[in-house]
Amino acid sequence: MNTTFIGLNKGKTEKLTESLNNLLANFQIYYQNLRGLHWNIKGKSFFELHVKFEEYYIDSQEKIDMIAERILTLEGKPLHTFIDYVELAEVPVGKNISSDIESVDLIMNSLSKLLKIEREILIESAAANDEGTNSMMSDFIAEQEKTVWMLNAWTL
Numbered sequence: 001m002n003t004t005f006i007g008l009n010k011g012k013t014e015k016l017t018e019s020l021n022n023l024l025a026n027f028q029i030y031y032q033n034l035r036g037l038h039w040n041i042k043g044k045s046f047f048e049l050h051v052k053f054e055e056y057y058i059d060s061q062e063k064i065d066m067i068a069e070r071i072l073t074l075e076g077k078p079l080h081t082f083i084d085y086v087e088l089a090e091v092p093v094g095k096n097i098s099s100d101i102e103s104v105d106l107i108m109n110s111l112s113k114l115l116k117i118e119r120e121i122l123i124e125s126a127a128a129n130d131e132g133t134n135s136m137m138s139d140f141i142a143e144q145e146k147t148v149w150m151l152n153a154w155t156l
Contacts, residue, residue: 012128017076025088031060045100
């Protein structure tokens with residue numbers, strides 16, 4: 001059988017699951033960065049950003065689950081070790097960051113990387129006639145673009 005259980009071309013979905021695993025790895029690093037920023041933020045923006053970073057990491061946690069479940073839907077295996085995540089991730093690792101500006105910059109840089117990956121997946125999912133992945137990427141992109149706009153407005 002040359003198609004998956006949901007009727008998509010197996011060759012195209014195998015490539016797509018590789019790309020989704022790459023996104024998963026990057027989201028895991030992004031998520032861990034957000035946890036660290038939430039815990040370590042200091043200064044006059046503490047109350048505002050502490051709550052905002054928690055909102056972001058909860059959202060990321062949900063997206064991580066969605067990505068892993070999409071990989072499974074496409075008959076792939078989601079990566080699940082930190083070694084895999086670190087090896088694949090392009091999102092920068094934030095360590096010992098406690099300033100508001102540096103924190104927001106890390107998030108904006110990370111979202112830029114995630115958006116690039118998601119746009120590439122969007123092209124792949126369209127070519128594979130995979131509306132499920134296509135829809136998920138479109139939703140992620142729209143939400144993250146708005147977040148980047150808001151964070152950028154905060155830095156001005």
